[in-house]
Amino acid sequence: MEKREQLYEGKAKRIYRTSSENQYWVEYKDEATAFNGEKKATITGKGELNNRITAIFFTMLKERGIDNHFIRLLSPTEQLVKRVEIIPLEVVVRNIAAGSLAKRLGMEEGTVLPQPVVEFYYKDDALGDPLVNPSHINILGIASEEDQARLEKLGLAVNEVLQAYLQERNILLVDFKLEFGRTPDGEILLADEISPDTCRFWDARTKVKLDKDRFRRDLGGVEEAYQEMLKRLGGEAHV
Ligand code: C5P
The missing domain is CATH 3.30.200.20 (Phosphorylase Kinase; domain 1)
Structure with a gap:
């Protein structure tokens, strides 16, 4: 290659x-x-x-x-x-209130949500990735209603699998962002990355943050937190 x-x-x-x-x-x-x-x-x-x-x-x-x-x-x-062409939508799935949801709805960080919440954000740096609803997505012509339903279903399916997998490793999956792309033959495929940059991971017992919030909030120990995540997933870094 x-x-x-x-x-x-x-x-x-x-x-x-x-x-x-x-x-x-x-x-x-x-x-x-x-x-x-x-x-x-x-x-x-x-x-x-x-x-x-x-x-x-x-x-x-x-x-x-x-x-x-x-x-x-x-x-x-x-x-x-x-190779895919990225659909300009960020699909965010949340299990526990944190970040922009806690702020927007006035919820205390850490509140367990009664059901997972799925949100779409329009991927546009100049606009600051605004939250969009199905009507917005329709008028922007980004994804058909059928595709939106598929993205939501895939987001929830990823949530179920990731949550169970992380639970076994004593990690709470607070929320995460996914991106999807279209393959040359039009199929929707999960793409981009799933990492501490794009997810909130908390230690299940201590609630210590093992993700990018350490960087956003100047908590220190960013690299150590990412190392800890890799270790819990059974991986090894060779720096
Ligand atoms: O900031 P907010 O609470 O909306 O983020 C929700 C989740 O999506 C977090 O896990 C965050 O890391 C992720 N996210 C991302 N890229 C963005 C916005 C949010 O990975 N541009």
């Missing part, structure tokens, strides 16, 4: 074409951003940790029947994925 030209550089990853038309090369960066890019830092080792954690989650999801773009690891910080 050969790495070809860069197609895209995001806040946490670079995407490259490869010698195969239907496969992309993803490189995870050590850069961290929060609050729509306003806060920036380099966290040594983050690229490797998120690359490995994402690989573990995607492999596990595939084994449990949830197909996704992951093909294989290429190096400690790189992975090969299936």
Whole structure:
């Protein structure tokens, strides 16, 4: 497999074409951003940790029947994925009130929600990724109602699998964000990453945060928290 030209550089990853038309090369960066890019830092080792954690989650999801773009690891910080065109919607699933939901609805962080909440955000940096409802998605022409229903169903299915898997590792899955893409033949496929950058993970006993909130809120120990997540998932970093 050969790495070809860069197609895209995001806040946490670079995407490259490869010698195969239907496969992309993803490189995870050590850069961290929060609050729509306003806060920036380099966290040594983050690229490797998120690359490995994402690989573990995607492999596990595939084994449990949830197909996704992951093909294989290429190096400690790189992975090969299936080519998709990302749908500009962030699908957020929540089990416990935190972050923007706690703020928007005036709920105390840590309140267990009576049922999972699914939200869609329009992926647009200039607009700050606003929350959108089905009518908004319709007028923006981003996804049909059938596709929206499919995204919601997939989000809830990922939630069930991840929650059970993490529970066995003494981790609470507070909330997470997923992205989906369309394959060249139009199939919707889970894509992007699943990592402490895109999820809230709390230690089930102590409620200690093992995710990007440590960076957002200047709690310190960001890399250690990501290391701890990788360890609980049975992985090993080779920095
Ligand atoms: O900030 P908020 O509470 O809406 O975030 C919900 C979940 O989605 C969190 O796990 C957060 O890490 C993730 N998220 C993300 N990328 C964004 C916005 C939120 O990964 N642009």
